[in-house]
Amino acid sequence: MNDKKFYITTPIYYPSGKLHIGHAYCTVATDAMARYKRLCGYDVMFLTGTDEHGQKIEDKAREAGVTPQQFVDDIVTAPGGVLDLWKLMNIKYDRFIRTTDAYHVSAIQKIFKQMHDNGDIYKGAYKGKYCKPCESFWTESQLVDGKCPDCGREVVDAEEEAYFFRASKYADRVRDLLMNTDFLEPKSRVNEMVNNFIDCEGGLQDLCVSRTSFTWGVPVDFDPGHVVYVWLDALFNYMTALGYQNDKYNDVEKFWPADVHFMGKEIVRFHSIYWPAFLMSLNLPLPKKVYGSGWLLLDGGKMGKSTGNVVDPYLLAERYGVDALRFFLMRSFPFGSDGNFSNELLIQTINTDLANDLGNLVSRTTAMAEKYFGGKLPEARQADHELDGSLISLASGLRGRYEEQMEKFQFHNALEEIFKVIQRANKYIDENAPWALAKDMDANGARLAAVLYNLLEAVRVCTVLLIPFMPESCDKIFAQIGADEAARTWDSAAQWGVLPAAVSVTKGENLFPRIDMSKELAELEKLQEAAKKAALPAVEIEPQLEEQVDFDTFCKSDFRAVKVKSCENVKKSDKLLKFILDDGTGVDRQILSGIAKWYKPEELVGKTLVAIVNLPPRKMMGRESQGMLISAVHTEKGEECLHLLMVDDAIPAGAKLC
Ligand code: MSP
Numbered sequence: 266m267n268d269k270k271f272y273i274t275t276p277i278y279y280p281s282g283k284l285h286i287g288h289a290y291c292t293v294a295t296d297a298m299a300r301y302k303r304l305c306g307y308d309v310m311f312l313t314g315t316d317e318h319g320q321k322i323e324d325k326a327r328e329a330g331v332t333p334q335q336f337v338d339d340i341v342t343a344p345g346g347v348l349d350l351w352k353l354m355n356i357k358y359d360r361f362i363r364t365t366d367a368y369h370v371s372a373i374q375k376i377f378k379q380m381h382d383n384g385d386i387y388k389g390a391y392k393g394k395y396c397k398p399c400e401s402f403w404t405e406s407q408l409v410d411g412k413c414p415d416c417g418r419e420v421v422d423a424e425e426e427a428y429f430f431r432a433s434k435y436a437d438r439v440r441d442l443l444m445n446t447d448f449l450e451p452k453s454r455v456n457e458m459v460n461n462f463i464d465c466e467g468g469l470q471d472l473c474v475s476r477t478s479f480t481w482g483v484p485v486d487f488d489p490g491h492v493v494y495v496w497l498d499a500l501f502n503y504m505t506a507l508g509y510q511n512d513k514y515n516d517v518e519k520f521w522p523a524d525v526h527f528m529g530k531e532i533v534r535f536h537s538i539y540w541p542a543f544l545m546s547l548n549l550p551l552p553k554k555v556y557g558s559g560w561l562l563l564d565g566g567k568m569g570k571s572t573g574n575v576v577d578p579y580l581l582a583e584r585y586g587v588d589a590l591r592f593f594l595m596r597s598f599p600f601g602s603d604g605n606f607s608n609e610l611l612i613q614t615i616n617t618d619l620a621n622d623l624g625n626l627v628s629r630t631t632a633m634a635e636k637y638f639g640g641k642l643p644e645a646r647q648a649d650h651e652l653d654g655s656l657i658s659l660a661s662g663l664r665g666r667y668e669e670q671m672e673k674f675q676f677h678n679a680l681e682e683i684f685k686v687i688q689r690a691n692k693y694i695d696e697n698a699p700w701a702l703a704k705d706m707d708a709n710g711a712r713l714a715a716v717l718y719n720l721l722e723a724v725r726v727c728t729v730l731l732i733p734f735m736p737e738s739c740d741k742i743f744a745q746i747g748a749d750e751a752a753r754t755w756d757s758a759a760q761w762g763v764l765p766a767a768v769s770v771t772k773g774e775n776l777f778p779r780i781d782m783s784k785e786l787a788e789l790e791k792l793q794e795a796a797k798k799a800a801l802p803a804v805e806i807e808p809q810l811e812e813q814v815d816f817d818t819f820c821k822s823d824f825r826a827v828k829v830k831s832c833e834n835v836k837k838s839d840k841l842l843k844f845i846l847d848d849g850t851g852v853d854r855q856i857l858s859g860i861a862k863w864y865k866p867e868e869l870v871g872k873t874l875v876a877i878v879n880l881p882p883r884k885m886m887g888r889e890s891q892g893m894l895i896s897a898v899h900t901e902k903g904e905e906c907l908h909l910l911m912v913d914d915a916i917p918a919g920a921k922l923c
Contacts, residue, residue, distance in 0.1 A: 280340035285575035314362035323481035372510035619777035849919015
């Protein structure tokens with residue numbers, strides 16, 4: 266039996282829209298970590314899934330005219346959905362949980378009841394602010410400029426009867442956990458959590474854990490009308506997916522507590538404060554670590570924060586290959602910090618590391634083995650040359666340096682160590698000048714064979730350690746350099762001379778072709794712009810005002826049918842049209858309107874429009890405007906559209922609209 270076990274999780278995703286490369290970031294890191302542990306011989310459980318309840322999903326489903334279950338089913342399972350994206354990104358998870366799975370739902374009901382029965386969940390009334398996109402409660406004082414401090418979006422008033430979790434009871438234990446252990450990393454996140462949420466004014470507040478104003482959630486079975494707060498429901502996925510409070514699985518004993526939960530920094534609060542407090546309430550062991558990654562930023566802002574500010578992983582994977590994309594994400598940004606995504610950085614990383622350094626090393630080495638020895642190295646060698654020492658010692662020590670970084674989740678540093686060896690190996694080619702040796706094979710053949718063998722070994726060691734990041738490309742490289750299963754293992758990465766002396770090499774396809782930066786940038790921008798447009802809602806209309814207007818106030822507005830006698834562009838303005846209108850009084854009325862973008866003056870003459878005529882006159886570009894024309898506005902594919910309200914010609918000028 267394998268007693269080396271490793272349980273790692275990634276956040277379960279809200280299936281509320283299309284996933285972008287920012288979402289893929291944390292999951293690719295989790296996959297790389299899981300593959301690394303498997304490579305090291307661990308029995309790994311890698312859990313991911315979807316977090317399918319909550320008000321946001323219920324609202325979106327209503328907008329789409331489907332049930333919430335249909336809505337989430339579609340996003341999880343449809344082409345381009347969550348499962349599809351993980352397949353595309355080559356994410357090898359061991360288990361996938363959906364919080365709408367029956368076993369999870371009933372487990373959450375039991376958990377809620379247990380916490381209620383032990384006195385940690387009590388009934389009260391919630392009054393405060395709620396951010397629907399983040400499914401987070403806030404007090405007035407926590408808001409930033411009146412908006413959600415996490416995502417910057419509008420919050421709504423929430424007032425309802427609710428159950429509360431006695432988080433306050435666990436404040437001291439959670440503070441101790443954060444301050445005095447390695448539970449939360451990077452360490453830089455600890456102070457923010459403790460200062461803002463535990464040692465803040467009023468201390469750690471009890472958490473509202475049920476809602477009554479909507480129904481899409483796990484029902485509280487002993488109090489109909491309440492559904493469990495989505496974060497309590499979601500966080501326990503890490504245990505229900507192992508079989509906690511259900512018979513579907515039986516892995517709690519084997520894998521709990523988790524070795525590490527990975528997540529983006531904005532949800533560290535839930536994982537490092539409420540999650541341990543929930544577990545303390547049930548006397549369950551705590552996960553060993555939670556690690557908050559940084560965000561992928563686009564133009565300085567969090568990717569995914571607004572429509573159009575996203576990068577489509579399908580587009581990039583199709584153009585450069587999934588491995589190049591996975592590699593770029595892990596190589597370019599330190600996992601704990603924010604990173605600026607740009608097409609330029611992506612192409613530059615592919616060109617520098619993959620095409621120039623790794624691709625070149627593999628293709629030069631295999632090409633020379635074919636050219637000089639027909640692909641099969643002779644066993645006669647002149648090894649132990651003075652030029653070999655530094656390459657061999659650098660490559661032989663690589664696994665240790667790499668492991669040190671991987672254990673700290675410093676993926677970019679682990680890759681940096683590998684690339685130091687790759688660069689050294691490329692330099693070794695230049696130092697040994699195989700093409701010069703090949704000029705006199707009788708004298709130098711044995712030395713040339715040794716040089717090529719050392720290069721193959723350097724490639725092999727690096728490739729073993731690249732498996733977690735680029736599994737498919739590594740398989741191709743192994744095939745090219747003639748590495749069998751035994752030469753692809755973790756143990757073999759710390760050994761030199763594992764390839765057979767008479768190794769067979771086949772030069773294969775060029776794994777990472779160089780990209781023409783300027784041509785590609787232009788092409789990518791065009792494609793991404795088109796995708797952005799296509800992703801915009803076809804028609805978007807402004808939400809209706811919630812504030813009511815009383816009838817008497819409304820009746821004070823005087824709307825009239827007006828007939829256009831003449832219409833012309835206002836000089837020096839590209840927006841304004843000047844209308845002379847018949848309003849039925851016998852005196853011409855002049856109105857200026859900023860609609861030149863949508864209408865040519867001549868097409869409006871003779872039309873009957875609607876105007877509000879008792880607004881105070883105002884000056885525009887030095888001319889008086891006596892009222893306002895009424896139009897309908899909406900947004901289509903991101904473009905503002907406007908239509909003047911036109912009425913039947915049979916309606917006489919001056920008729921009152923009421
Ligand atoms: N459903 C919750 C997680 C519940 S875990 C018990 C959630 N879902 S999410 O879909 O909004 O986000 C999933 C993950 O994607 C989070 O870790 C989040 O930080 C991450 N990211 C979303 N946009 C991101 C970037 N632009 N960059 C990096 N990670 C990003 O939160």
